[in-house]
Amino acid sequence: MAATKGGDKTKELNFVHQNSILCETVAKENRCQKIFTNYGINPFRKIHVLAGKPNSPHDTAEGEEDPNFLRIIERANQEPVKKYSSPQTESQEYGWINTPLIEHDKSDRRLNFHHQNTSITKYMDIAWRMKDQKEHGKETAK
Template sequence: MATPSRAKEKEPVDIVHQNAIHVETILKEQRCQKLYTEFTINPFKKLHVLPDKPMSRKMHEEVEEDPAFLKIIHGAHSEPTKKYTHPMTESQEIGWISTPLIASDRTDRRLNFPRQNSEVTKYMDAAWRLKEQTQNR
């Protein structure tokens, strides 16, 4: 029964060993770190520009537009079919290829069924128009 009391006793803390573990952890973290020195705005986040106060008399200075930044912003806000070569998700696969498989020919009677009016449809169109006019009064 002496073994359970021995298990509760911990070995003394070895400060040198803990320091070596800490130094190794820091070196691993520094190996993966990357220092960013150039600031850029995230083009995928909404950009809110705050105007000056309405009663301020400060002269507005003209700022030159950066064409590279504008290209990135416009590219981020374009449709997915223009951004990527293939769909990124399963739901994008539906409607990804939106071009028709065959060219549309209005003169071909096999594929084109224009709206045709008969006496009954002309009568009902007139009746619906009359009903709408009476309701709008």
């Protein structure tokens, strides 16, 4: 009864099938792989970790600057908007185009609804302020 409850876990492995599955997996991986042969310097990694010796002529000699390397470093330090013509991720889509779609004209009354006070609204504004001051005064007195 206990053997049937857990199921039959003593199935024998078929090594021929396992090998064919492995061969098929390797073939699929090889089909999708692309060999990368264009290597370069990582601009985000520091080249000189340790400072040179101050009295050594070898360490203090100034070398020529590589303009290609300087261009790569400069590009790596730029903002994504300057590096790429379109956003590379979904998160970059927010704020990518930050120029307004239309010019903002404050004199155009169709788009600007300024706060306007009348005599009634001025009165109620003062009344609410006085009420708040009285309530806060009572709370601090307690």
